[in-house]
Amino acid sequence: MSGETAAHAAPKQALMQAADAARHAPSIHNTQPWRWVVRADTLELHAATRRQLRTGDPEGRMMLLSCGTALHHARVALAADGWTHRVDRPAGEPLAVIRAEAHGATDLAAVRLVQMMRVRRTDRRTVTEEPLTDDAVQPLIAAAGTAGIRTHVLNSDQVIELAVLVEQAQKAQAGDDDLRSETADWVGGDRPAGTGIPGSAIPAEPPQTTVAEREFPAPGTLRAGAGHDTAATYAVLYGAGDEPGDWLRAGEALSALWLTAAGNTVTVLPISSPVEVPFTRQALRHMLGDLGFPYLVVRLGHGDPEHAGPAPTPRLDAGQVVEVED
Ligand SMILES: Cc1cc2nc3c(=O)[nH]c(=O)nc-3n(C[C@H](O)[C@H](O)[C@H](O)COP(=O)(O)O)c2cc1C
Incomplete structure (x- = not known):
């Protein structure tokens, strides 16, 4: 003792x-x-x-x-x-x-x-045809709620609307040369060791999805599965404010939701492009009935059991991110 x-x-x-x-x-x-x-x-x-x-x-x-x-x-x-x-x-x-x-x-x-x-892991494989039950989704909403953040599960019409917004956001981003070059610095390319997204986490060919996944500069090696993710659940994390402190809390909620999902064998893929681009962020807000500000979209589902999930992505050493004061 x-x-x-x-x-x-x-x-x-x-x-x-x-x-x-x-x-x-x-x-x-x-x-x-x-x-x-x-x-x-x-x-x-x-x-x-x-x-x-x-x-x-x-x-x-x-x-x-x-x-x-x-x-x-x-x-x-x-x-x-x-x-x-x-x-x-x-x-x-x-x-x-x-x-x-x-x-x-x-x-x-x-x-x-x-x-x-x-x-x-961030799982960019298509999800299986087995939809998540309400019992599987509720603990995730509750987990995000512990950080004071709300989660809105999209209905089928809203999923189509989201697909259009993601397409518009990605189109706007694809037309920006500076952005394309910045993305290439973090995905493959010349980036600090221990950071960025390796090819092993990126699908070898574009997965069949209702809502497009992020377009990366080059295909990777991840086998994404042949199915179509029609059974995926899409949800938006949102809240009352749109200030830095709100974004920090939204990240805490994302972590709470994701770690809970991992424990329940639910896969998570964040989809941030419609929040990154101002006009689609505004449209997403309207989709929420102006109830709050959207922070992030997540796709939820069951991972494809036919294919191995992505390998771990690298991390910086503790010495690069942790400073110990005397
Ligand atoms: C705020 C945030 C936004 C993200 N947006 C996307 C996204 O739009 N598309 C995507 O494929 N991954 C997205 N990710 C996942 C990251 O790429 C991933 O967390 C990172 O590469 C580390 O890999 P890991 O999650 O497997 O550890 C996002 C993650 C966070 C935290």
Whole structure:
């Protein structure tokens, strides 16, 4: 008992481990646009703006969603380690400060989510013909709700509308030479080691989908499956505000939804192009009946059992994203 107390007298070790666990978090183009500063009993989250997509994401919307996924990963890791904590969200930098408070019982639900961090993937294979039941979708909505973010599941007419919006967004993006060159820097091409999307996560040929997947500069090697994803569920994460703090929370919600989905063998594919392009973002907002601001679209379903899922994507070393202060 006394050993345990001594081992946890200083939370610094747990905070370092939490920052390390957050390296598994998903991010736009696998840019991992975060940086952590570990102090005696606090962990600060900063945006690593040098890995921001300056052309595709000038406002930092997707960068902050990505930082939010890392924040949620770190919090789950701390809870799994038995630490209660508080999060302060100063306006600006740091984006968030996690303060370890007390060490107590391990949170078993969090332990399960930590296990999912290693197996969760962005799955660009087509989904099977078996639709998700309401029982499968509700826990995902509830998980996103823990971060204060709502999830709207699209009906079949709205899925068609979404398909049109994604096509329009991708067309607008395809006509932008600077954007194409920026994307090529992160997908294949000359990019910092430990970042970007490898060919093994990109379909070898365009999968048959109602809503088009993101167009990458070159085909990859992932076998996407021959089916058509007519049974996929599409949902929009949305909320009341459209400020940086809202985007951070949306990222936390995405992480909560995704880790829960991974534990229930539900695959997730984020579709961000209709949010990245201002006029389709506005149209998506109207589709939500102006109830809130859209943050991200996700496609949900069951992975194709005929083909192996994507291999893990690379990550930066802890030394590149975690700074430990004396
Ligand atoms: C905010 C956000 C937006 C994303 N948008 C897309 C997208 O539009 N299309 C896509 O194929 N993947 C998208 N992704 C998935 C990332 O490319 C993926 O997380 C990253 O490459 C790391 O791979 P992993 O998720 O398998 O670990 C997005 C991820 C995040 C966090």
